[in-house]
Amino acid sequence: FRKKIPTADDLVNGILAGDKTALSRAITLVESTSAAHLEKANDVIKACLPHANKSVRIGITGVPGVGKSTFIEVFGTFLTNLGKKVAVLAVDPSSSISHGSILGDKTRMEELVRNENAFIRPSASGESLGGVARKTRESIILCEACGFDTILIETVGVGQSETAVHSMVDFFLLLNLAGAGDELQGIKRGIMEMADAIVINKADGDNIKRARLAKTEYNRALHLFPMKNSGWSPKVTTCSALANEGIEEVWQTISDYFSLTRANGYFDKKRNEQNQYWLLETINEQLKTNFYNHPEIQKLLEENKKAVQNSEISPFAAARHLLDLYQNNTKD
Ligand code: GDP
Incomplete structure (x- = not known):
């Protein structure tokens, strides 16, 4: 007997009804590192945002x-x-x-x-x-x-x-x-x-x-x-x-x-500023994650670290090289 895994809709309905178990499960999705979980988490967050x-x-x-x-x-x-x-x-x-x-x-x-x-x-x-x-x-x-x-x-x-x-x-x-x-x-x-x-x-x-x-x-x-x-x-x-x-x-x-x-309006102003800040923070975080998780970069980063250590290349030139490579690799 396996419990049915709740869908994003199930979780949203539960959360909006005040169900703490649904809330807990949704937070677990937010905290997950699996791409499928994160996608589901995003659906739940999107539906929850107006509330x-x-x-x-x-x-x-x-x-x-x-x-x-x-x-x-x-x-x-x-x-x-x-x-x-x-x-x-x-x-x-x-x-x-x-x-x-x-x-x-x-x-x-x-x-x-x-x-x-x-x-x-x-x-x-x-x-x-x-x-x-x-x-x-x-x-x-x-x-x-x-x-x-x-x-x-x-x-x-x-x-x-x-x-x-x-x-x-x-x-x-x-x-x-x-x-x-x-x-x-x-x-x-x-x-x-x-x-x-x-x-x-x-x-x-x-x-x-x-x-x-x-x-x-x-x-x-x-x-x-x-x-x-x-x-x-x-x-x-x-x-x-x-x-x-x-x-x-x-x-x-x-x-x-x-x-x-x-x-005096500061409450709303501050929240708005915080939202802007988190927009940029999330982009920064995601860009970094994408870069460091790229298989090609992972391989070349190690090589470049060694080259920098052996003074074969300057840290700036190595960084430039890897960033260019990443940019070319992610062009569609
Ligand atoms: P935390 O590490 O900041 O979460 O601190 P804790 O809440 O675990 O408290 C640390 C210690 O200080 C515990 O032994 C508490 O019982 C004690 N403590 C906390 N608040 C008070 C207080 O108002 N008065 C006294 N005398 N001790 C306190």
């Missing part, structure tokens, strides 16, 4: 151990209690190596996993950040078509991935700790500059005082950054994900941001 876009997308970043999973568990639950449908996705290009370093351990989100109005999906795997990010971007569309109105996207704030996440969300939240010092936390200036809010987690027990102090310091630091195009001044709040305190304040901050940016 997407009706959500708020919130990026959540922070170094490992800051409390992202714990925070998302209580924040997600808080949102579902408000009647929202919450999807949690992740961007973690390293997860293929570390077998899911974030969101992999679902036991940390025990309550949310069992919540009927929540959907949790670990990061797609893949060698390149661009590939992983594209898959997440497409999964957002599927989640929205499935009726999820609040999309949380988690990423580890230690590499390039937060820039990719920043380019697919409406609001970017940085989770931090008090007292550890910015250098220690590996928080780069660029990440702070991207943040629409900094939330100092673990403001509980002996840590409350330090958290309040940190809030003042971060507020001062944020004032040194230039005014944002959104017209929004980033806010700093404290919370304890563990004790479930300060969560409502975080949501209030995010809601204020959406009220402001919806009224």
Whole structure:
């Protein structure tokens, strides 16, 4: 007895009816490397697209151990209690190596996993950040078509991935700790500059005082950054994900941001810019994949690498040669 494999139409109907199993299966197609799966995924995405876009997308970043999973568990639950449908996705290009370093351990989100109005999906795997990010971007569309109105996207704030996440969300939240010092936390200036809010987690027990102090310091630091195009001044709040305190304040901050940016037109403008960005990103990614997967190129690339190593040809001449060859090969 074999279960019938759902067609693209089956998946679309399921997704539009709010079926999480259909959503899961469609995301698996998006993440697949098989050409047939990707073609089917494209059909599903195309049919879902008119039903997407009706959500708020919130990026959540922070170094490992800051409390992202714990925070998302209580924040997600808080949102579902408000009647929202919450999807949690992740961007973690390293997860293929570390077998899911974030969101992999679902036991940390025990309550949310069992919540009927929540959907949790670990990061797609893949060698390149661009590939992983594209898959997440497409999964957002599927989640929205499935009726999820609040999309949380988690990423580890230690590499390039937060820039990719920043380019697919409406609001970017940085989770931090008090007292550890910015250098220690590996928080780069660029990440702070991207943040629409900094939330100092673990403001509980002996840590409350330090958290309040940190809030003042971060507020001062944020004032040194230039005014944002959104017209929004980033806010700093404290919370304890563990004790479930300060969560409502975080949501209030995010809601204020959406009220402001919806009224001044920035919300739509930013989404439009992001779509333009992803159009070009996807082309770049596809061109690279096509080039490196071309059998002729694969063969000649190795030869040229050796020739460059032996100083028989300059790297630029070798690159030129391979690109020309590829161009001539793909002419119809
Ligand atoms: P992640 O790596 O950023 O996802 O962090 P986790 O959510 O796994 O949390 C790392 C550790 O910090 C766990 O032991 C949590 O129990 C703990 N933790 C998370 N939030 C809080 C908090 O608000 N207060 C305290 N005291 N501990 C917390």
